[in-house]
Amino acid sequence: MSSDKPAVIIDNGSFSIKAGFACDNHPVAMFRTAVGRPNYLHGSYGKEPYDVFIGDEAFARAEDLEISLPVVNGRVVHWDNMERILHHILYKELKVAPEDRAIMLACACTTPLSEKLKFCEVIFETLNAPAFCVQPQGVLALYGSGSTTGISVDLGYATADICPVYEGGLLSYATMTNNLPSxxxxxxxxxxxxxxxxxxxxxxxxxxxxxxxxxxxxxxxxxxxxxxxxxxxxxxxxxxxxxxxxxxxxxxxxxxxAPERTDIMSLQGAIVTAALKCDPELRDDLYKAVVPCGGMSMIPGLGTRLQQDLEKMTQKTVNVMSSDEGYAVAWLGGATFAGMSGTQKLWVSKKQYEDFGMKIVKNKFM
Missing domain, CATH: 3.90.640.10 (ATPase, substrate binding domain, subdomain 4)
Structure with missing residues (x-):
C-alpha cells in the first residue's frame, strides 16, 4: 500500500454498511445502506441546495424523505448514492481524508468485474485514494475466523451465499446459494x-x-x-x-x-453441494472451517444444528466456527487481510491505475 496510515476497511452490504480501520478489532461505524432526499424533489436532484440524510438518520425521517437503497441483492444500482455513502463514511464517520488512506472494500462473492471496475473509478478519480483493494466477503470471512481454507456461509439480508475458499482464493465455480436470505x-x-x-x-x-x-x-x-x-x-x-x-x-x-417454495435448498444441502463441486482432495480441508457470517448467522442454535446435520450428511468431521459477532466477521477479515504483508501484491495503487488503467484492475480483481 502507498500509505503508512491504517487502511480504511468497508464491508458493503445490502442492508448495512460497516467501516473502520485495519488497526481496529471492530468497525467504527455501522449504519443502514440508504440515502434519503426530500420528497418534494420527486427523484430529481433539484436546482437549490437541500439536505441529504444517510443511513439510520434517513429512516428516522422517512415520512419527509424519499429513501434510496443503492445496494440491492448485493449489486450497486445507484452509483451517485453509493458515492454519497462513501463520502459520508470517510469525512463524517471516520473523519479522515481519502487522499491519505488506502481503502479496502468487501463485496459479495458474485459481484461482477464491471462493478469492481466502477468502484476503482470512484475510489481513484473521485476520492483520490492512494491504493485500493476489493475482496469477496466470503474470502474475508475466512480470514476473520483465522483460516484461509474453508467454506464461508454468508447469511445476509438480500443474499445467502455459500462460498468455498482454498488458500485465500475464492472457488467461484463452486459458489452456491440456498435462496433464503434474512x-x-x-x-x-x-x-x-x-x-x-x-x-x-x-x-x-x-x-x-x-x-x-x-x-x-x-x-x-x-x-x-x-x-x-x-x-x-x-x-x-x-x-x-x-x-x-x-x-x-x-x-x-x-x-x-414451506413445501410450496421449491426454490429453497436446505442450508446443509447447499453447503454439501458446494463442497461436492470442488476437487475430492479438497473437501476434508474445506469441512475443517465452515464459517457462518452475516446477520442471520447469529440465530441461537444455528452453529450446533448446522454441524450436526453436516456430519450426518457427509459422515465426516465438520468444524463450524460460529461467532457472537457474525455480522462483523467479514469486516474483521478485511482488517486482518489489510495488515498482512503477503497480500500487498493484491492492492492496486493510484500510480498503477494511472499508468495501466483498467488493465491492471482486471489482472488483480478478476
Whole structure:
C-alpha cells in the first residue's frame, strides 16, 4: 500500500454498511445502506441546495424523505448514492481524508468485474485514494475466523451465499446459494401472522427474526405448554411460538416447512453441494472451517444444528466456527487481510491505475 496510515476497511452490504480501520478489532461505524432526499424533489436532484440524510438518520425521517437503497441483492444500482455513502463514511464517520488512506472494500462473492471496475473509478478519480483493494466477503470471512481454507456461509439480508475458499482464493465455480436470505425469513413470518389474521408493518417480522427466532438441535421437540409472548406496537399481546420455531426450521427443512417454495435448498444441502463441486482432495480441508457470517448467522442454535446435520450428511468431521459477532466477521477479515504483508501484491495503487488503467484492475480483481 502507498500509505503508512491504517487502511480504511468497508464491508458493503445490502442492508448495512460497516467501516473502520485495519488497526481496529471492530468497525467504527455501522449504519443502514440508504440515502434519503426530500420528497418534494420527486427523484430529481433539484436546482437549490437541500439536505441529504444517510443511513439510520434517513429512516428516522422517512415520512419527509424519499429513501434510496443503492445496494440491492448485493449489486450497486445507484452509483451517485453509493458515492454519497462513501463520502459520508470517510469525512463524517471516520473523519479522515481519502487522499491519505488506502481503502479496502468487501463485496459479495458474485459481484461482477464491471462493478469492481466502477468502484476503482470512484475510489481513484473521485476520492483520490492512494491504493485500493476489493475482496469477496466470503474470502474475508475466512480470514476473520483465522483460516484461509474453508467454506464461508454468508447469511445476509438480500443474499445467502455459500462460498468455498482454498488458500485465500475464492472457488467461484463452486459458489452456491440456498435462496433464503434474512429478508425472505421476514416475509415468511409476516405471511404466517397474516394467516392468523394478524396484519403488521415490516418492523414487526424484522424484530421477531432478529431477536426471537431460534433453532433447536432436535426438531422433534415437544411444543406442549410452550408460549412465546410478543407485544405488538398496538399493545396487543400475541403468541409467536409457531413463528419463532418454524422460521428457524425453514433453514434446515424447507420442504417440510414451506413445501410450496421449491426454490429453497436446505442450508446443509447447499453447503454439501458446494463442497461436492470442488476437487475430492479438497473437501476434508474445506469441512475443517465452515464459517457462518452475516446477520442471520447469529440465530441461537444455528452453529450446533448446522454441524450436526453436516456430519450426518457427509459422515465426516465438520468444524463450524460460529461467532457472537457474525455480522462483523467479514469486516474483521478485511482488517486482518489489510495488515498482512503477503497480500500487498493484491492492492492496486493510484500510480498503477494511472499508468495501466483498467488493465491492471482486471489482472488483480478478476
Amino acid at each position: 429478508s425472505a425469513i421476514s416475509v415468511f413470518i409476516k405471511e404466517m401472522l397474516a394467516e392468523r389474521g394478524i396484519h403488521v408493518a415490516d418492523e414487526v417480522p424484522n424484530d421477531i427474526r432478529d431477536n426471537r427466532v431460534y433453532i433447536t438441535k432436535n426438531s422433534a421437540m415437544s411444543k406442549k405448554n410452550y408460549y412465546e409472548k410478543y407485544v405488538l406496537p398496538s399493545g396487543e399481546e400475541i403468541n409467536i411460538c409457531n413463528e419463532t420455531f418454524m422460521s428457524g426450521e425453514l433453514l434446515f427443512q424447507p420442504d417440510l416447512v
